[in-house]
Amino acid sequence: MLTIKNLHAEVEGKKILKGINLEINKGEMHAIMGPNGSGKSSLASVLAGRDNYTVTEGEVWFNGKNLLDLSPEDRAREGVFLAFQYPVEIPGVSNLNFLKTALNEIRAYKGLPALEAREFLKLTKEKQQLVDFHSNLMNRSLNEGFSGGEKKRNEIFQLAMLDPQLAILDETDSGLDIDALRIVSSGVNKLRDAEKSFVVITHYQRLLEYIIPDFVHVLYNGRIIKTGTKELALELEERGYDWLKEELHLKESV
Amino acid sequence: MINSNEIIDDIANKEYEFGFTTDIEMDIAPPGLNEDIIRFISAKKNEPEWLLEWRLKGFAAFKKMEFPKWQHFEMPALDLQAVSYYAAPRKKKQLNSLDEVDPELLATFEKLGIPLNEQKALTGVAVDAVFDSVSVATTFKGKLKEMGVIFCSFGEAVQEHPELVKKYLGSVVPHTDNIFAALNSAVFSDGSFVYIPKGVRCPMELSTYFRINAQNTGQFERTLIIADDNSYVSYLEGCTAPMRDENQLHAAVVELVALEHAEIKYSTVQNWYPGDKDGKGGIYNFVTKRGICKGAASKISWTQVETGSAITWKYPSVILQGDHSEGEFYSVAVVRNKQIADTGTKIHHIGKGTKSRIISKGISAGHGDNSYRGLVSVGPRADNARNFTQCDSLLIGNQCGSHTFPYIESRNKSAMIEHEATTSKIGEDQIFYLNQRGIDSEKAVALIVNGYVKEVLNQLPMEFAVEAQKLLSITLEGSVG
Ligand SMILES: Nc1ncnc2c1ncn2[C@@H]1O[C@H](COP(=O)(O)OP(=O)(O)OP(=O)(O)O)[C@@H](O)[C@H]1O
Numbered sequence: 001m002l003t004i005k006n007l008h009a010e011v012e013g014k015k016i017l018k019g020i021n022l023e024i025n026k027g028e029m030h031a032i033m034g035p036n037g038s039g040k041s042s043l044a045s046v047l048a049g050r051d052n053y054t055v056t057e058g059e060v061w062f063n064g065k066n067l068l069d070l071s072p073e074d075r076a077r078e079g080v081f082l083a084f085q086y087p088v089e090i091p092g093v094s095n096l097n098f099l100k101t102a103l104n105e106i107r108a109y110k111g112l113p114a115l116e117a118r119e120f121l122k123l124t125k126e127k128q129q130l131v132d133f134h135s136n137l138m139n140r141s142l143n144e145g146f147s148g149g150e151k152k153r154n155e156i157f158q159l160a161m162l163d164p165q166l167a168i169l170d171e172t173d174s175g176l177d178i179d180a181l182r183i184v185s186s187g188v189n190k191l192r193d194a195e196k197s198f199v200v201i202t203h204y205q206r207l208l209e210y211i212i213p214d215f216v217h218v219l220y221n222g223r224i225i226k227t228g229t230k231e232l233a234l235e236l237e238e239r240g241y242d243w244l245k246e247e248l249h250l251k252e253s254v
Numbered sequence: 255m256i257n258s259n260e261i262i263d264d265i266a267n268k269e270y271e272f273g274f275t276t277d278i279e280m281d282i283a284p285p286g287l288n289e290d291i292i293r294f295i296s297a298k299k300n301e302p303e304w305l306l307e308w309r310l311k312g313f314a315a316f317k318k319m320e321f322p323k324w325q326h327f328e329m330p331a332l333d334l335q336a337v338s339y340y341a342a343p344r345k346k347k348q349l350n351s352l353d354e355v356d357p358e359l360l361a362t363f364e365k366l367g368i369p370l371n372e373q374k375a376l377t378g379v380a381v382d383a384v385f386d387s388v389s390v391a392t393t394f395k396g397k398l399k400e401m402g403v404i405f406c407s408f409g410e411a412v413q414e415h416p417e418l419v420k421k422y423l424g425s426v427v428p429h430t431d432n433i434f435a436a437l438n439s440a441v442f443s444d445g446s447f448v449y450i451p452k453g454v455r456c457p458m459e460l461s462t463y464f465r466i467n468a469q470n471t472g473q474f475e476r477t478l479i480i481a482d483d484n485s486y487v488s489y490l491e492g493c494t495a496p497m498r499d500e501n502q503l504h505a506a507v508v509e510l511v512a513l514e515h516a517e518i519k520y521s522t523v524q525n526w527y528p529g530d531k532d533g534k535g536g537i538y539n540f541v542t543k544r545g546i547c548k549g550a551a552s553k554i555s556w557t558q559v560e561t562g563s564a565i566t567w568k569y570p571s572v573i574l575q576g577d578h579s580e581g582e583f584y585s586v587a588v589v590r591n592k593q594i595a596d597t598g599t600k601i602h603h604i605g606k607g608t609k610s611r612i613i614s615k616g617i618s619a620g621h622g623d624n625s626y627r628g629l630v631s632v633g634p635r636a637d638n639a640r641n642f643t644q645c646d647s648l649l650i651g652n653q654c655g656s657h658t659f660p661y662i663e664s665r666n667k668s669a670m671i672e673h674e675a676t677t678s679k680i681g682e683d684q685i686f687y688l689n690q691r692g693i694d695s696e697k698a699v700a701l702i703v704n705g706y707v708k709e710v711l712n713q714l715p716m717e718f719a720v721e722a723q724k725l726l727s728i729t730l731e732g733s734v735g
């Protein structure tokens with residue numbers, strides 16, 4: 001579904017991604033870990049089309065389409081969803097009105113008619129229960145005054161509503177209390193199916209006990225330096241990143 | 255990726271939708287401002303002697319005045335001698351019904367979305383259509399007459415109801431008020447007149463649509479609305495003008511009088527030609543609007559959505575004279591390209607227990623410059639007066655400006671005056687967030703702006719709120735910074 005080949009990108013003249021290769025198939029769950037500043041959010045931003053990043057080399061294919069040719073909104077309409085590490089607040093725009101606009105824009109792109117108010121509310125109710133999202137947050141302005149955890153849960157609620165093919169979750173687990181973490185992960189597990197793929201960016205092995213990944217990648221200095229399965233996450237939890245960095249330097253000095 | 259400057263240019267080049275001209279035979283007075291032209295206008299309109307006298311007094315006052323200097327923009331050079339003070343579609347004879355109105359004119363208004371044919375007209379809205387200097391038609395007059403409501407052109411009111419005109423004309427905005435009001439008093443051509451009798455709730459929205467067509471003319475209309483005891487009226491004005499390279503002056507005067515327990519809601523959707531992206535052409539919208547809550551427990555509410563004009567310069571005001579009377583001002587002012595707005599309100603609390611509420615939402619894009627200027631004054635007799643002011647600015651892009659000048663003068667210790675102000679910017683990260691959910695940048699801006707102005711648009715009658723919302727999204731199309 002998603003193929004990233006030798007992806008290089010820079011921001012403000014600074015090289016951040018330095019040759020990412022990644023293949024994600026339908027139904028797979030990939031975890032990306034790595035030290036602060038290694039380029040995880042940057043990778044997510046480049047995939048979503050944030051325009052302060054310049055791709056200098058490489059390709060990204062999504063369901064046979066050249067993703068890098070598409071505008072951010074068209075990437076979203078094609079089925080790429082990014083749960084932001086830092087969701088922004090948009091005062092004055094109600095959460096519900098925003099979601100309705102988003103959903104109908106995506107539907108229009110796919111040639112589907114806009115949802116009627118009743119159908120929309122039904123869907124909202126259903127998804128709200130699925131991810132256990134507080135109904136009193138729905139009529140409030142988008143993320144305005146939401147607590148850190150509420151913002152993260154709103155990202156998962158939007159994910160449930162918009163039903164993308166590829167969901168990239170950037171540290172959705174940070175800032176969640178234990179209960180919320182369980183609720184969010186169980187929401188993600190419920191949304192998992194054979195057609196959908198996930199990229200979960202996290203610092204904590206704990207999350208991966210709830211959401212079992214098929215692959216774990218370590219991103220370091222703009223490159224994926226190791227790929228493994230969930231055991232790799234456990235190892236990282238115990239040993240940190242230094243041994244990997246050493247391994248890398250050894251390899252590079254050979 | 256498209257950069258923000260390209261997008262900003264994009265909107266700037268967007269055509270003004272109402273910029274066409276109507277080709278019609280006109281009576282146009284030669285340019286120039288002098289007593290002769292005033293006598294000419296007065297004679298053309300067959301006015302009584304007292305009104306001519308009043309005009310001449312206005313002219314005398316005008317000659318003694320100078321242009322103000324306190325505004326937050328450079329006063330453009332105005333050559334008032336180069337303006338023609340009278341332009342009217344030539345009519346063949348006295349009109350008795352709509353069927354006799356020039357079809358070209360009817361077509362013009364239809365094109366503007368203001369059908370004057372009563373069958374086609376919006377239900378529940380009576381319209382007075384003003385083309386250049388004169389009113390060409392007023393719809394639903396018969397129906398209103400049955401209830402005793404007078405809704406007609408100003409000229410007609412002078413002929414048919416001189417006692418009302420004489421009593422109230424200049425009673426809220428005297429001919430000496432300011433230089434533009436003085437000029438208007440001298441040369442005003444037409445406008446609308448409304449009288450709502452005691453105890454009547456006007457059953458439909460009353461609306462005036464102003465259209466400037468002729469070149470090198472000014473438009474100086476006067477509106478006078480009187481709501482007698484226990485009556486209610488909601489009134490709306492709309493305006494457009496052709497695209498022309500020269501600036502045109504629009505210096506209107508609006509006077510509102512609310513008697514005991516009466517309520518007047520006055521709404522404006524102003525979309526005069528704003529000029530092109532370099533600031534060439536456009537209307538100078540220098541208008542004096544003031545209402546007086548004369549009677550106890552009366553209420554006047556101004557709502558304005560200002561998207562057009564090269565310069566918008568006006569402060570719809572309320573004098574709260576009656577005890578427990580109430581004044582409101584809701585405003586959305588949008589500037590883009592090189593547009594300038596210096597607008598706000600003045601509320602004078604005179605009576606006891608008077609209340610006022612001011613909600614101002616400025617939006618600046620491109621190189622636009624938006625100023626809110628407001629005065630809340632509380633007199634010594636105004637025990638327990640209350641004011642709440644909320645004054646917000648929204649910036650789109652990095653080259654626009656926004657300023658607030660709130661003035662408070664309180665001479666009564668029991669008064670409570672609250673002022674809140676915010677400035678925010680539509681951020682790239684907000685736009686990107688919405689993009690990432692499948693919403694394109696145009697829609698994203700519209701979504702944010704609509705959320706921002708909701709509180710004001712909610713004050714407009716339903717049909718107009720929808721129109722205003724559309725107008726805002728067209729105005730701001732592409733202004734993502
Ligand atoms: N706009 C920018 N200007 C300059 N440098 C930037 C910009 N955006 C990101 N960077 C830099 O890119 C590098 C990668 O940042 P990124 O946010 O992708 O890291 P991350 O792996 O997500 O880290 P974390 O785990 O802390 O979230 C960092 O060194 C960061 O400072």
Ligand SMILES: [Mg+2]
Pocket residue numbers: 040041042085170171
């Ligand atoms: Mg990050």
